[in-house]
Amino acid sequence: MCCTGQWRRVRCSSKKPHAVPRVEGDPELVKKAIALLKQAQRPIVLTGTGVFWSGAMQELKEFVELSGIPFYTTPQGRGVIPEDHPLSFLGARNQAWKEADVVLIVGTRLNFIIGFGLPPRFAEEVKIVQVDISDEEIGRNRPVDIGIVGDAKMVLRQLINEGRAAFRGRKELPWVETLRGYDKRSQEKSTALLNSDAMPIHPLRLCKEVRDFMNRDAIIVVDGHEILNFARQSVPTHVPGHRVNAGPNGCMGVAVPFGLGAKVAKPNTQVIVLSGDGSFGMNGMEIDTLVRHNIPAIIVISNNGGWAGVGGMQAGRDLGFGRYDKMAEVFGAYAEYVERPQDIRPALERAAASGKPAVINVITDPHARSSTVSFANYRAI
Incomplete structure (x- = not known):
């Protein structure tokens, strides 16, 4: 079934009238790539949404396990390999990128x-x-040593075939243990904040409660500044296409509409929207659409009373701790206001049990600041 422009359901054919060609890479360049990766001491694989759109998830996992090379993804490309995989070291991301001597980049700009x-x-x-x-x-934007034009799925299969002999019997690289150590120290460093009982609630404690509540295959839509960066550090994704944010557009205000669309696309999958209060304010009125069409996404607001944390911006930072839960109630959504960390999980459970679209308005610490790349370091393409 599909819909016309007037939203009238009509029967449509799912058959394509054409075949979509898949392009293999230059075999000689594939050989050179394997030779370079084999001699590398500190290699990583870095992938983007091209792997998802190509349907190359299995090939990527097979290549990573064959070669023993740790992997990282772009924010929207997460979940192509479950992030609890033994070669996933999320807490070592910065060090891995800075110290890598060879990087295989697949399907990302x-x-x-x-x-x-x-x-x-x-x-x-x-x-x-x-x-x-x-x-x-x-x-x-920068020269590369080997450039292979081709479909991600096809080229990864070529790399697997070429790499079978090259990586046969390969022992774990010392580099893997180095990243494992970085990752462990990073996790230990954040443990106190993830379990903090402080009030106002630290955003990492909110992220932990959401993480522990989520189904393994949940779709998580993240939007904002501080909460976006804290969630990147602490909330994993295990299923391809189940991590959604603004991507390279970098715009705010997308979480509620994206969550709405995700729940319509996959009504039987848990959808959680994790949004800052400023970004929620841009399109939060779509709670009306969610209620009218009975689309039961769960919206969790990290309400730190302003744009970014205190000190992140000066003019116009303060928004006040708005009662977005009251607004949601007016439209008929399930809503709660949370100030204590121990109340987050019960509120999430009640929201899920309600069977309604839900807004959980969580008051978080306005002084909590995440670390990210300074906008001064961005430049035009």
């Missing part, structure tokens, strides 16, 4: 999301192998 592949995000002498379906993206 060399844009600001990954620091353009340039210092200080990556080492000056790093070697880069880039795989992309578009030849125009190869080497954009």
